[in-house]
Amino acid sequence: MNNPLSQSWEPYFWNFQEECISVTHLRNQQGKAWEKCLENVRKNPFYQKKLNHFLPRQNILHHIEEIPFTTKQDLRNHYPYGMLNIPLDQVVETHTSSGSSGQATLVAYSKQDLKLWADLIARGLTASGIRPGQILHNAYGYGLFTGGLGFQYGAQLIGAMVHPISGCDLEKQIRLIQELGSQVLLCTPSCAMSLASTAIKLGLEPQHLGIQVGIFGGESYSLGFQKKLEEIWGIKVWNTYGLSEVIGPGVAHECPLGSGLHINEDHFYPEVINCKTGLVLGEGEMGELVLSAITKQAMPVLRYRTGDRVRMSCAPCKCGRTLARLTEIRGRYQDHFNIGFKRFHPYEIESILYQAKEVGGSYQLILPKNEMESLRIQVELMPGLNPKEFQVYFKDSEKEIEAALHHYGIDNFTLEWKAFGELPLNLGKAKRISS
Secondary structure, rough: OOOOOOHHHHHHOHHHHHHHHHHHHHHHHHHHHHHHHHHHHOHHHHHHHHHOOOOOOOHHHHHHHHHHHEOHHHHEEEHOOOOOOOHHHHHEEEOOOOOOOOOOOEEEEOOOHHHHHHHHHHHHHHOOOOOOOOOEEEEEOOOOOOOOHHHHHHHHHOOEEEEEEEOOOOHHHHHHHHHHOOEEEEHHHHHHHOOOOHHOOOOHHHOOOOOOOEEEEOOOOHHHHHHHHHHHHEEEEEEHHHHHOOEEEEEEEEEOOOEEEOOOOOOOOEEEEOOOOOOOOOOOOEEEEEEEOOOOOOOOOEEEEEEEEEEEEOOOOOOOOOOEEEEEEEEHHOOOEEEEOEEHHHHHHHHHHHOOOEEEEHHHHHHOOOOOOOOEEEEOOOOOHHHHHHHHHOOHHHHHHHHHHHHHHHOOOEEEOOOOOOOOOOOOOOEEEEE
16 A cells, blocks of 8 residues: 555554555455354354344345344353353453442453454553554453453564553552553553642642553543643653453554544454444544444454444544544443433543533532432642642633533533542542432
């Protein structure tokens, strides 16, 4: 492929040929992967039944919408090994979801799956400028969670050094960052903000800890929150996306030009659907992301409904990658909450709050228990700002936030300003909503 940017962007590609494959070749490759995947999954009783009325077709990509969806409940119903596509003695590693919203789900890996996983993580890390010899502070969860080991496999494939910190005490993590010379921070965005808060409480400035790059994922976060992390840490922050039911992290990673998150669609076939009708939407429309793991061996999922609200673009990207992009990720549909007869989502509220430069570390939404109560929005301020002084000297910002919340449709609320670090700290995913 003759790409004018290939020479200047070469350091940001793990596999230039695969990431910049022509669209024609990509579709041909996806079609062959689909055919092989459909043949393989019919060995599994679950997909035997689900695909009972779906016959092999020519031009398979034109008939994907005829394949029934797979849901999280399907994985729960067949927990633990009911959706395995290979003999159990060929499985070399398993992980599970947290089970925070019900029965946990299991994901299994063959040796080939682990090789693929590491390779896809390496794509994202390389896009973020990670190089052999760099030192990575990996605070993603290890054990049953997919984040920690996934990033470790990819980083080690590149040749970087990984410190498997996991859910270590926040103060100890700050000391380790200093003592071990860590250059790259891997964790959830909430954990990154908690680490910054902890450093400030210890009398340290996050910008001076030596971290140069942050790769934050595992939960959705707004552009405003991303910019706030960059401001507090003094680094470039990269967004990354994945989910355990598909493979874990490694599904998509932010473009070096900030044009969205490139989906590794040579391995994960993406669709965006109307969450109510199930119909595939047009390019750029907001809907639910559906993914098919068409090259995974141990436990591939077909047309898996992620529950994530996204926009997707297939337009050419100036970075040279031809893979589709998630141009917006707005969190999960299940995170919506009701106030009266209206439904709201924390992502939209977060987007409003972080338009104000004074807003700092975190926020929390306390839902009303009855119609007489208001939604309480607790918001941390930037370091050094006193909540009482804020209400006196920064009234304009407060009025702008209030006006934007009213425009969004929230009429009955109270803003409660907190000092930086006053709200609960998070080692992993933040719980934004409480009642």
